[in-house]
Amino acid sequence: EAGVTQFPSHSVIEKGQTVTLRCDPISGHDNLYWYRRVMGKEIKFLLHFVKESKQDESGMPNNRFLAERTGGTYSTLKVQPAELEDSGVYFCASSLSLGRGRRELFFGEGSRLTVL
Amino acid sequence: AQSVTQLDSQVPVFEEAPVELRCNYSSSVSVYLFWYVQYPNQGLQLLLKYLSGSTLVKGINGFEAEFNKSQTSFHLRKPSVHISDTAEYFCAVQETSGSRLTFGEGTQLTVNP
Numbered sequence: 001e002a003g004v005t006q007f008p009s010h011s012v013i014e015k016g017q018t019v020t021l022r023c024d025p026i027s028g029h030d031n032l033y034w035y036r037r038v039m040g041k042e043i044k045f046l047l048h049f050v051k052e053s054k055q056d057e058s059g060m061p062n063n064r065f066l067a068e069r070t071g072g073t074y075s076t077l078k079v080q081p082a083e084l085e086d087s088g089v090y091f092c093a094s095s096l097s098l099g100r101g102r103r104e105l106f107f108g109e110g111s112r113l114t115v116l
Numbered sequence: 117a118q119s120v121t122q123l124d125s126q127v128p129v130f131e132e133a134p135v136e137l138r139c140n141y142s143s144s145v146s147v148y149l150f151w152y153v154q155y156p157n158q159g160l161q162l163l164l165k166y167l168s169g170s171t172l173v174k175g176i177n178g179f180e181a182e183f184n185k186s187q188t189s190f191h192l193r194k195p196s197v198h199i200s201d202t203a204e205y206f207c208a209v210q211e212t213s214g215s216r217l218t219f220g221e222g223t224q225l226t227v228n229p
Contacts, residue, residue, distance in 0.1 A: 107160035
C-alpha cells in the first residue's frame with residue numbers, strides 16, 4: 001500500500017512568486033493534515049481536513065496560504081505571494097477515523113520550500 | 117493549549133551505549149503521547165505511543181518510553197543503540213478529544229562508532 005506522497009520534494013522560488021504543494025494521502029484516510037517546520041524549530045500544525053471539509057484551520061499563518069482538498073482525495077497548499085519567512089519543510093499527514101487506538105498520523109516525506 | 121519541551125537538541129552517543137531522550141509536556145487537558153522519528157531523507161515515522169494502561173510503552177527498533185503523569189514527562193530510552201538509530205526524534209502530544217499534534221523541537225541523536 002502506498003504511503004502519503006508529497007510533491008514536489010523541493011521547490012526554490014523567488015519572493016513574490018506562487019508555489020503549490022500537493023499531498024496524496026493514504027487511500028481511505030478521511031483525515032488529512034498539513035504541518036510546517038521552519039528553520040529547525042518545532043513542527044507546527046497548519047490545518048486539518050475531514051474529507052473535503054476544513055475541520056480546523058487555526059494554524060494557517062495568514063491569507064497568503066490557501067488549502068484545498070478536492071473531492072476528499074488529494075490536497076493542495078498554495079502560497080501566494082511567497083515571502084522569505086515561508087521557507088521551511090511542509091509535511092502532510094493522513095489518518096483513519098480517530099477512534100480509540102486509531103490515533104496514528106502517517107506522514108509524508110515533506111516538501112522543502114526555499115524562498116529567495 | 118499544550119506545549120512540549122525536548123530538553124536536548126543534540127545527543128551524541130557511542131554505539132552500544134544506552135540513551136535517554138527527554139520530553140516534558142504541559143497541558144490543561146488529558147493528552148495522548150507520541151514519539152516520532154525522522155531518518156535522513158525520510159518522512160516522520162511513529163516510534164511508539166501512550167494512550168492508556170501501562171505507563172511503560174514499547175515501540176519499534178527496541179525503543180521504549182515511560183509516561184510519568186506527576187512529572188509530566190515521557191522520556192524515550194534504548195538500552196543499546198546502533199549506528200542506524202542516528203535520526204531526529206520528536207515528542208508530541210494530542211488532546212484526547214482532538215486530533216492535532218503538538219510537537220517538541222526535536223532531538224538529533226547521533227550514534228558514533
